[in-house]
Amino acid sequence: MSVNNITGRIVWFAFTFSYEDLKPGAIAQLKKHLLDAxxxxxxxxxxxxxxxxxxxxxxxxxxxxxDIPVLGNTSVDQAAQLCTLLVRYAAFMDNYLGKHATCYPRDNI
Structure with a gap:
């Protein structure tokens, strides 16, 4: 499948890749980013x-x-808003300059 736009490539990746397809280096970075988030x-x-x-x-x-642990059930859009707030709150207005990173690790989550 050939997809030229970024949204299409992200969707293609999400539907075709699995955890087993990831390289060990990517898995190590993912674990760091999840812990940070x-x-x-x-x-x-x-x-x-x-x-x-x-x-x-x-x-x-x-x-x-x-289902948001401790808080209850909500809609997808409200869950996304809440998770974004919680993940980014501590780093609001923060800058991240990682040698081999493109953005703040939490942004990747």
Whole structure:
């Protein structure tokens, strides 16, 4: 399959590759990025800004297709917003200059 646009290539990758297809170096980097993201999420969960977002009326739907641990079920778009907030909160306005990286590790998650 030949896909010329970036969105199409990302979709193709997501549907055709599996964990077993990844090279050992990519797996090692993935583990580092996941650990970095998880640490940021744990740190951010008690931040005042994040707590304010949780208190917004109707923030979490009582039914949805995504289960957020500790918080409950919500819609896909709200889950994405929450995860983005938690992952990026600690590094908001932060710069990352990695020798062999293209962006901040959490951005890759």
């Amino acid at each position: 998880a640490g940021s999420m744990l740190y951010a969960i008690k931040a005042l800004t994040v707590e304010k977002m949780f208190r917004q009326p109707g923030f979490l739907q009582t039914s949805g297709s995504v």
